[in-house]
Amino acid sequence: MIPYGDFPFFFIAFAVLLPIIIYGLFGKKNIHLNFIATVIMIAIIFKDNHKHILGIPYLSYSFMSLAFFVAFQCILIKLYIKIAAKKNTLPIFILMICLSILPLAVVKVLQSSMFHLSSWTFHDTPIKAIFGFLGISYIMFKCIQIILEIRDKRIKSIKIYDLLRFLLFFPTISSGPIDRYKRFLKDESKPLTQERYSTLLHKAIHYIFMGFLYKYVIAYLINTYIISNLHFATDPLLYKLAYMYAYSFYLFFDFAGYSLFAIAFSYLLSIETPQNFNKPFLSKNIKDFWNRWHMSLSFWFRDMIYMRFVFFMSKKKYIKNNLLVSNIGFMINFMVMGIWHGIEWFYILYGLYHGILFVLYGYYEQWKKKHPVKIPVKVMDVIGIIVTFHIVAFGFLIFSGKLF
Structure with missing residues (x-):
């Protein structure tokens, strides 16, 4: 049985957790x-x-x-x-x-x-x-x-x-x-009180309903009525564009819905599992995106690979250029992330793509400090959101294996 994959799973899980829920409502764990x-x-x-x-x-x-x-x-x-x-x-x-x-x-x-x-x-x-x-x-x-x-x-x-x-x-x-x-x-x-468990229970119920909306309504509709019916796009470029946008939204709503279910059931067990998504398609740049998308995974790779590589290289002083060390760290970080998904070419290319984006954004930040842009901040934010969404969506097209 796949977790959160069908409705019977929820009924069984609630039945198994019912004694824990009742126990929690009395402020006991x-x-x-x-x-x-x-x-x-x-x-x-x-x-x-x-x-x-x-x-x-x-x-x-x-x-x-x-x-x-x-x-x-x-x-x-x-x-x-x-x-x-x-x-x-x-x-x-x-x-x-x-x-x-x-x-x-x-x-x-x-x-x-x-x-x-x-x-x-x-x-x-x-x-x-x-x-x-x-x-x-x-x-x-x-x-x-x-x-x-x-x-x-x-x-x-x-x-x-x-x-x-x-x-x-x-x-x-x-x-x-x-x-x-x-x-x-x-x-x-942590000690459990009736008030604290009541708060966790309310949040869990909210996340479950949001998860159903994301995974079983929005993601289902995108997959059923858009992705599965893209045969109308006879032009290869039009097909890939339509698939890129549809798949990006499908991937978000399906995975974010799953994550909401996982967090909700964690709350029922009095464990406040970290959030996984925070409005990723409103990211203003690629770094902001990875601080919002699959956060537990991106933070894990950042802490366990990137930060450790940078610390090791800085300590040993093998490379004195801090920007170069950081750029190599980004490339290693995302290449490993790509290979973790699988050793197929499109996963490796996906990791390489995001590593390059991080390197380029680092150079852009340096350039921006020397050449301040006079465009209003809100306008720049909107431009950043639009540009970031499209480069991320293209990355998802690579990730899907349908680029070529």
């Missing part, structure tokens, strides 16, 4: 009850009546992959804490990062293989189904963030039970938003 609800929902999400072990649908191949992957990451994190306490060297840190990424790298290579994966079978089970599972990327992001904070000595000890609650948190397990370990535990430990 129990992390053990929350975890039991998470385990139940994960079992339901990963249930498969066709690809399972020992005739038990809840022991699906994807569920077992999830279990092994989480166990592997927990062992890796606990091992690194012990090693880092005695010898926190760069080679060991790099090894831990590579090992944490390895399972996802295998999945990405298999998914993007030139061979037809559906023909690679093991006892009639596709290899892709054995190695891959829903949410592998987002769980890995959480694990890498923890490893990085162990390296920084911000995390010195971890309890397995705390780690499991964080990694397996069901509202965000499939596609985020990406939370941070210490923020999650701090939120979880």
